Amino acid sequence: MKRPNASGCWAAGxxxxxxxxxxxxxxxxxxxxxxxxxxxxxxxxEAVVTALAKAYQQRDPELFRSVLxxxxxxxxDYLFFLSEPTNVGETQWDYAEEARIHQRMFRPDxxxxxxxxxxxxxxxxxxxxxxxxxxxFKVREDLYSANEGKDGKLDPHRWRATDARxxxxxxxxxxxxxxxxxxxxxFVVIEDLAKQVGQAGKFxxxxxxxxxxxxxxxxxxxxxxxxxxGLYR
Numbered sequence: 001m002k003r004p005n006a007s008g009c010w011a012a013g014x015x016x017x018x019x020x021x022x023x024x025x026x027x028x029x030x031x032x033x034x035x036x037x038x039x040x041x042x043x044x045x046e047a048v049v050t051a052l053a054k055a056y057q058q059r060d061p062e063l064f065r066s067v068l069x070x071x072x073x074x075x076x077d078y079l080f081f082l083s084e085p086t087n088v089g090e091t092q093w094d095y096a097e098e099a100r101i102h103q104r105m106f107r108p109d110x111x112x113x114x115x116x117x118x119x120x121x122x123x124x125x126x127x128x129x130x131x132x133x134x135x136x137f138k139v140r141e142d143l144y145s146a147n148e149g150k151d152g153k154l155d156p157h158r159w160r161a162t163d164a165r166x167x168x169x170x171x172x173x174x175x176x177x178x179x180x181x182x183x184x185x186x187f188v189v190i191e192d193l194a195k196q197v198g199q200a201g202k203f204x205x206x207x208x209x210x211x212x213x214x215x216x217x218x219x220x221x222x223x224x225x226x227x228x229x230g231l232y233r
Contacts, residue, residue: 082226083212183213
């Protein structure tokens with residue numbers, strides 16, 4: 001019987017290694033998972049409200065935070081006003097509390113360090129949201145400073161402030177109990193006059209006022225937006 005020579009064994013070994021390597025390469029016919037394009041910054045006051053709704057639909061805490069004003073040195077400090085005081089008398093929350101609440105709401109598996117665990121019955125399954133304008137955005141002259149911001153108001157040379165009322169419908173599908181928010185909100189949006197349209201931070205949500213559900217034709221069985229947010233504190 002003829003024995004294989006060394007060169008023949010080496011060639012056969014190389015062929016086996018090549019076949020193994022090819023088997024590990026990705027199939028060109030396999031679908032390629034593309035990452036979604038980054039969200040474009042809002043280019044108008046209306047687009048800020050649209051981005052807010054999208055952050056809820058996608059349960060995206062990063063997108064939510066990106067539309068909130070948060071520049072303390074320029075008096076541009078976001079505030080959320082509740083329709084009713086909490087049981088300890090709170091009437092408003094700031095940027096830090098809003099960001100914390102929505103991190104817990106949208107990413108219950110990723111609470112901030114030191115935060116308590118989000119109860120399993122508060123884990124959202126889905127959110128349906130519709131924000132409908134009831135009026136056009138109009139200038140808020142009362143928010144402007146008379147001394148370039150030294151009085152704590154917005155410097156009109158830096159900011160343009162407008163607001164508009166929206167009807168709000170949000171349906172929160174939770175693991176065990178569902179919640180409905182149906183009412184109105186007033187959104188104050190500020191425009192940074194030092195930035196161009198398309199730049200991040202050109203338009204930001206400055207004040208979100210929950211007006212509650214006490215309006216004709218609106219079901220009194222719905223929760224206020226503030227009371228639902230309070231579940232995640």
